[in-house]
Each structure stands twice: as structure tokens, then as C-alpha cells.
Amino acid sequence: MAQQTRPSALVDLRSDTVTKPTPEMRDAMRDAEVGDDVMGEDPTVQQLEAMAAERMGMEAGLFVASGTMANQVCVCTHTRRGQEMIIEENAHILHFEAGTIAAFAGVQPKPLPSVRGAMDPADVEAAIRPDNEHFPRTGLITVENTHNMEGGAAVPKENMAAVIDVGRRRGIPVHIDGARIFNAAIALGVSPGELVAGASSVAFCFSKGLGCPIGSVITGSREFIAEARRVRKMFGGGMRQAGVIAAPAIVALESMVDRLGQDHEHARILADALAELPGVTLDPADVQTNIIIFEFERDDMDAQQLVAGMRERGVLINPRPRIQPREAERIRVVTHSDVSREDIDHAVAAFRAVLAL
Ligand SMILES: Cc1ncc(COP(=O)(O)O)c(C=O)c1O
Incomplete structure (x- = not known):
């Protein structure tokens, strides 16, 4: 499927609602x-x-x-x-x-x-x-x-x-x-x-x-x-x-049902990489499907700056809105059918570049 293999201009990990019809x-x-x-x-x-x-x-x-x-x-x-x-x-x-x-x-x-x-x-x-x-x-x-x-x-x-x-x-x-x-x-x-x-x-x-x-x-x-x-x-x-x-x-x-496992696999690859990065609190074992939510806390960067840094590198992500009082800042990353394995590798490299100490 063309959508599975193309390296995207923008890797859109904001939601699984962003897919285009096949x-x-x-x-x-x-x-x-x-x-x-x-x-x-x-x-x-x-x-x-x-x-x-x-x-x-x-x-x-x-x-x-x-x-x-x-x-x-x-x-x-x-x-x-x-x-x-x-x-x-x-x-x-x-x-x-x-x-x-x-x-x-x-x-x-x-x-x-x-x-x-x-x-x-x-x-x-x-x-x-x-x-x-x-x-x-x-x-x-x-x-x-x-x-x-x-x-x-x-x-x-x-x-x-x-x-x-x-x-x-x-x-x-x-x-x-x-x-x-x-x-x-x-x-x-x-x-x-x-x-x-x-x-x-x-x-x-x-x-x-x-x-x-x-x-x-x-x-x-x-x-x-x-x-x-x-x-x-x-x-x-x-x-x-x-x-x-x-x-x-x-x-x-x-x-499109049987291929969902691929999105889960992509999310696990991302989660394993994210869990290693400074400021990210995430247990990769918690990532069971296509959504990753991680806590983000750093003295030198807030969630908005992380989102902006990723956008500069061609990767779109979103903060997860606060829904309970005094919650930590969180980021939500979602995989879907318009994200290829190459896109995941690109996103991992972008996270590493933005969050490197
Ligand atoms: C669990 C859950 N239920 C319902 C909805 C609502 O779907 P829609 O955006 O199509 O109204 C969403 C959307 O993200 C959702 O995540």
C-alpha cells in the first residue's frame, strides 16, 4: 500500500484521525x-x-x-x-x-x-x-x-x-x-x-x-x-x-482491521526510544496499542517547546490536555495507517535530536 511505505514530508503523530482515505x-x-x-x-x-x-x-x-x-x-x-x-x-x-x-x-x-x-x-x-x-x-x-x-x-x-x-x-x-x-x-x-x-x-x-x-x-x-x-x-x-x-x-x-497490530508495533518502537530520553517518564510496557502518553518535565524545556522542536524536524505531536487538577504535563503520540516504519525511525531521530542533553 503506497501509504505504508512513503517517507512523509510531515510525520503526523497528533492523532489516528488524520489519515487520508486509501x-x-x-x-x-x-x-x-x-x-x-x-x-x-x-x-x-x-x-x-x-x-x-x-x-x-x-x-x-x-x-x-x-x-x-x-x-x-x-x-x-x-x-x-x-x-x-x-x-x-x-x-x-x-x-x-x-x-x-x-x-x-x-x-x-x-x-x-x-x-x-x-x-x-x-x-x-x-x-x-x-x-x-x-x-x-x-x-x-x-x-x-x-x-x-x-x-x-x-x-x-x-x-x-x-x-x-x-x-x-x-x-x-x-x-x-x-x-x-x-x-x-x-x-x-x-x-x-x-x-x-x-x-x-x-x-x-x-x-x-x-x-x-x-x-x-x-x-x-x-x-x-x-x-x-x-x-x-x-x-x-x-x-x-x-x-x-x-x-x-x-x-x-x-x-484495515488486521493491520492494526502494525500500528501497535510502531508505538512500541517509539515508546522504547522515548523512555530512554531525559525529561520523559514512560513505562513502555504500558503501551499496548497505538497511543503513547508520557509525562514531560524538564527545567530547560516545556511541552510547547518540545512540540515546536519536533515540528521543525517535520514531526507533529500534541500536548495531552490537562483533565484533572494539578496533573503533570503530558504529551500524546498516536500511530496509524499513514505512518510507515521509515516515519517512525524519523520520529525517533527527531525526539533524540530535540531532547538530547
Ligand atoms: C474513546 C473515544 N470515544 C469517542 C471519541 C469521539 O469520536 P469523534 O471525534 O468521531 O466524535 C473519541 C475521539 O477521539 C475517542 O477517543
């Missing part, structure tokens, strides 16, 4: 059979939704514009206003979705600590509100896998199963923000279906590691998806000839 995706977009999807007439969207559901072991799927829309449609569909949702304290839904759980769903968060995204199932159970008119009702439990702000940590299958079991026993739906669920499954050596077994809904993204220009999908029971479809319409997310954007997602499911 030639196969462009062809698929051009050739897609389409219809009005709000009228249920787009065969390409329907094919994608069925494929996505099958991969997650769910009955049905719903194509949406973004990961944020996927999560928020799910939160709105599962909950009622005034309820509380149990959520890991550094979760994307809590910090990076513009306050939508409050603004649209009208629910409040009950944030819980975790070990790299894995909440203690006993904490989850204890956080469920007893029946008391003073308390909000617990309407939802969410799990993020992989966990973005925890450096792409893959939440283990046993932990997922235990949290999902709490929800099932207590009659509370469990939503999985699986924006990068295939990265998690590959890192853990399980199928995505096994990883999310028993969950009420799973959202995942095509426009991250899978390399698509747009799109996410929600999967769940037929009944849940029928209701989510209404909620998507309320969000203005009903799309017409959406087959043109569903088509590259089909290409991605068929050809």
Missing part, C-alpha cells in the same frame, strides 16, 4: 450503490450496519456521523433526564464531548477511578444508587475500550465481563465506548464480540485506526437500535445517500 476507499465511494437512508433505502449503509453488528455479536447496527454522536445517541437512548451514569473518571464522554450528557441527555456523571481504564466491578456495584427519593437513579454504566486518556490501554476482557455482569444483575444497561475496540481486541488477542459480550450497546469508529474519512456505528439489540434511530433523527443525524461514506467503512472492516 485508493480502495476512494474507489468504493465512487462506485457505492446508494438510496435514501432515512427511508431505509441505502443498500450500502444497510450492508455496513449488518457487518458491524455481526462483528460485535449484536443484532443490529446504526451508522452515525461521529464517535461523539454515537456515544451521545446511546446515552440519550438508554437514559432519562435526571438520571446518573457511572463512568470512568478520565473518559472521553466525560471530558471531550462538550458537556453533551448534561446538555442533551440531561444526566449527571458518577465518575469512578480506574486502573488504566478498568474500573473495579465492586466500585461500580457500590456506585449504583439505592432507591431513595433524594438520589438520582442510576441509568447507565459506561466503559471505554481502548481508553484514550490512559494511553490507549486495553481494558481486559475479564474486567469488561465483570462490569457488564454488574449491569445485568442490577438491571442497568452497559454502554461500551469502543471508538478503538478493534485495537483493544487485537492487543488482548480476543475477538471484539468476545470482549463486549453481554453489553447493551457498543459504539466504534471508522475514522480512527481504520482510516476512514468519516463515520461511526452503534450496535445493539434490534429494539435498542430502532429507538436509537429515532434519537439520531432528533440529533439531525438522519443521512440520505450515505452509502458514499458507508462504502469506505466496508473497505475498512474488510482490510
Whole structure:
């Protein structure tokens, strides 16, 4: 694949959302059979939704514009206003979705600590509100896998199963923000279906590691998806000839999943090199997938200067925004399908040059 081998003018490690569609995706977009999807007439969207559901072991799927829309449609569909949702304290839904759980769903968060995204199932159970008119009702439990702000940590299958079991026993739906669920499954050596077994809904993204220009999908029971479809319409997310954007997602499911291990390998090479450099605090063993987050502290340089120095050498990286008070400064580096092995070598050399004592 041309994108795998070219030495880039700029090596863009800011996010796995920066990828450009592959030639196969462009062809698929051009050739897609389409219809009005709000009228249920787009065969390409329907094919994608069925494929996505099958991969997650769910009955049905719903194509949406973004990961944020996927999560928020799910939160709105599962909950009622005034309820509380149990959520890991550094979760994307809590910090990076513009306050939508409050603004649209009208629910409040009950944030819980975790070990790299894995909440203690006993904490989850204890956080469920007893029946008391003073308390909000617990309407939802969410799990993020992989966990973005925890450096792409893959939440283990046993932990997922235990949290999902709490929800099932207590009659509370469990939503999985699986924006990068295939990265998690590959890192853990399980199928995505096994990883999310028993969950009420799973959202995942095509426009991250899978390399698509747009799109996410929600999967769940037929009944849940029928209701989510209404909620998507309320969000203005009903799309017409959406087959043109569903088509590259089909290409991605068929050809971009198995290659994710290569992004993980690239991240490990970067992590091993970074861990040796002065000012960087990083345990390479924590890098399980395609995201590296490291603490950066030096007397002679701050994170912005590191970012600027890397840019001068043709490598784009970003500081990871602070989401908790008094957190150390952190940098986030992400590998993806538009980053070749040569690009990784170039990035390692650039980090060494900028951070050399
Ligand atoms: C874990 C997680 N969930 C959801 C999203 C939202 O996706 P989008 O940017 O497509 O709205 C992201 C985006 O980075 C994410 O990392």
C-alpha cells in the first residue's frame, strides 16, 4: 500500500484521525450503490450496519456521523433526564464531548477511578444508587475500550465481563465506548464480540485506526437500535445517500482491521526510544496499542517547546490536555495507517535530536 511505505514530508503523530482515505476507499465511494437512508433505502449503509453488528455479536447496527454522536445517541437512548451514569473518571464522554450528557441527555456523571481504564466491578456495584427519593437513579454504566486518556490501554476482557455482569444483575444497561475496540481486541488477542459480550450497546469508529474519512456505528439489540434511530433523527443525524461514506467503512472492516497490530508495533518502537530520553517518564510496557502518553518535565524545556522542536524536524505531536487538577504535563503520540516504519525511525531521530542533553 503506497501509504505504508512513503517517507512523509510531515510525520503526523497528533492523532489516528488524520489519515487520508486509501485508493480502495476512494474507489468504493465512487462506485457505492446508494438510496435514501432515512427511508431505509441505502443498500450500502444497510450492508455496513449488518457487518458491524455481526462483528460485535449484536443484532443490529446504526451508522452515525461521529464517535461523539454515537456515544451521545446511546446515552440519550438508554437514559432519562435526571438520571446518573457511572463512568470512568478520565473518559472521553466525560471530558471531550462538550458537556453533551448534561446538555442533551440531561444526566449527571458518577465518575469512578480506574486502573488504566478498568474500573473495579465492586466500585461500580457500590456506585449504583439505592432507591431513595433524594438520589438520582442510576441509568447507565459506561466503559471505554481502548481508553484514550490512559494511553490507549486495553481494558481486559475479564474486567469488561465483570462490569457488564454488574449491569445485568442490577438491571442497568452497559454502554461500551469502543471508538478503538478493534485495537483493544487485537492487543488482548480476543475477538471484539468476545470482549463486549453481554453489553447493551457498543459504539466504534471508522475514522480512527481504520482510516476512514468519516463515520461511526452503534450496535445493539434490534429494539435498542430502532429507538436509537429515532434519537439520531432528533440529533439531525438522519443521512440520505450515505452509502458514499458507508462504502469506505466496508473497505475498512474488510482490510484495515488486521493491520492494526502494525500500528501497535510502531508505538512500541517509539515508546522504547522515548523512555530512554531525559525529561520523559514512560513505562513502555504500558503501551499496548497505538497511543503513547508520557509525562514531560524538564527545567530547560516545556511541552510547547518540545512540540515546536519536533515540528521543525517535520514531526507533529500534541500536548495531552490537562483533565484533572494539578496533573503533570503530558504529551500524546498516536500511530496509524499513514505512518510507515521509515516515519517512525524519523520520529525517533527527531525526539533524540530535540531532547538530547
Ligand atoms: C474513546 C473515544 N470515544 C469517542 C471519541 C469521539 O469520536 P469523534 O471525534 O468521531 O466524535 C473519541 C475521539 O477521539 C475517542 O477517543
